[in-house]
Amino acid sequence: MTTARRTFLKNSATATLAAAWPALNFAQAPARLEFAPQRSDWRTFEVTTRVDIVNPDGVTRVWLPVPSVNSDYQRSLESSFTSNGTTQLTQDGQGGAKMLYAEFAAGAAAPFVELTSRVQTQNRAIDWSQKTAAPESADTLRYFTRPTALIPTDGIVRKTALEATQGAKTDVEKARKIFDWIVANTYREPKVRGCGEGDIKTMLETANLGGKCADLNALFVGLCRSVGVPARDVYGIRLVSSAFGYKELSGNPASLKGAQHCRSEVYLQGYGWVAMDPADVAKVMRLETSSWIKSITNAIVAPVNKALFGGWEGNWMAYNTAHDVVLPKSRGDKLGFFMYPTAENAAGRIDSYSPDDFKYQITAQEIKA
Numbered sequence: 518m519t520t521a522r523r524t525f526l527k528n529s530a531t532a533t534l535a536a537a538w539p540a541l542n543f544a545q546a547p548a549r550l551e552f553a554p555q556r557s558d559w560r561t562f563e564v565t566t567r568v569d570i571v572n573p574d575g576v577t578r579v580w581l582p583v584p585s586v587n588s589d590y591q592r593s594l595e596s597s598f599t600s601n602g603t604t605q606l607t608q609d610g611q612g613g614a615k616m617l618y619a620e621f622a623a624g625a626a627a628p629f630v631e632l633t634s635r636v637q638t639q640n641r642a643i644d645w646s647q648k649t650a651a652p653e654s655a656d657t658l659r660y661f662t663r664p665t666a667l668i669p670t671d672g673i674v675r676k677t678a679l680e681a682t683q684g685a686k687t688d689v690e691k692a693r694k695i696f697d698w699i700v701a702n703t704y705r706e707p708k709v710r711g712c713g714e715g716d717i718k719t720m721l722e723t724a725n726l727g728g729k730c731a732d733l734n735a736l737f738v739g740l741c742r743s744v745g746v747p748a749r750d751v752y753g754i755r756l757v758s759s760a761f762g763y764k765e766l767s768g769n770p771a772s773l774k775g776a777q778h779c780r781s782e783v784y785l786q787g788y789g790w791v792a793m794d795p796a797d798v799a800k801v802m803r804l805e806t807s808s809w810i811k812s813i814t815n816a817i818v819a820p821v822n823k824a825l826f827g828g829w830e831g832n833w834m835a836y837n838t839a840h841d842v843v844l845p846k847s848r849g850d851k852l853g854f855f856m857y858p859t860a861e862n863a864a865g866r867i868d869s870y871s872p873d874d875f876k877y878q879i880t881a882q883e884i885k886a
Contacts, residue, residue: 549762554640570628575863585615586835600630612839643827648787661747670743678740699795705803733796747784752856753835773879
């Protein structure tokens with residue numbers, strides 16, 4: 518196990534998202550309903566991220582993810598920003614992750630940058646009786662079966678996938694078996710910092726299959742890719758409460774720090790890119806009630822397990838699908854993925870999970886027609 522992985526598993530977040538939410542938020546939430554998202558009208562949100570550099574140290578650089586996904590479930594619209602530094606909209610060259618870059622000279626007083634992005638989102642739900650999706654380009658499909666630094670497709674990853682998909686003949690059957698394998702063999706580990714690292718080889722080699730969304734959904738993606746089924750992680754953030762009353766599938770728009778959430782998609786012939794989120798099944802099982810639910814037939818878990826194979830709720834915004842992200846003008850290593858504000862100063866990269874060193878706030882507002 519790598520030192521980074523050991524540190525990652527030892528450290529716990531300073532506070533859970535639930536503890537940070539006002540009690541009023543839960544008091545006003547709807548009673549829990551059967552989780553069954555269906556195609557819906559578009560919802561419009563403005564999402565604002567503000568970073569204040571608390572302890573400037575030499576030249577400081579900040580990168581903020583900008584929503585860059587345009588699809589049948591999201592329209593990424595305009596973004597605006599303000600800062601007392603030098604700013605530039607840019608992107609990662611390979612993965613296409615858009616970002617706002619801000620740079621502050623040494624000695625700058627109270628450096629800050631604020632980004633506001635407008636998006637439209639809607640629910641997703643696949644109709645398994647219809648195979649009408651236009652085919653994807655061969656280059657795109659090859660791209661989303663490639664290995665990445667944290668998602669290899671050979672060795673123990675492929676071995677695990679072959680065992681999990683034994684007997685499956687179609688891409689749908691393979692995806693179903695891998696989804697079920699993730700739900701049955703992994704679990705949500707609340708002590709993992711942030712959304713996890715997504716180091717799937719280490720997870721499998723150590724048999725430590727506890728993690729969060731960037732771990733469990735990356736494992737789904739890697740297993741799919743290793744048996745030739747195109748798949749990708751989608752990195753984003755929950756914006757508002759779930760319409761179905763699930764507190765663990767909700768975001769508090771007044772304070773979204775810690776609401777980052779990675780989902781996944783798989784390409785299935787005739788259906789196109791299909792929504793997947795086995796990590797949220799694990800989250801509901803572990804955290805939705807005061808006791809850990811360990812059966813997928815439980816009345817709270819079963820509808821989530823069913824719906825998240827082919828759908829998800831549109832109370833969430835996607836940033837990008839990029840891996841191995843190179844931050845322009847950064848002196849640090851490339852990122853495995855990019856959904857958190859990131860900063861560097863003279864001492865190096867600042868810990869995005871440390872509120873004492875890196876102060877940022879994310880809020881959302883729904884814009885009604």
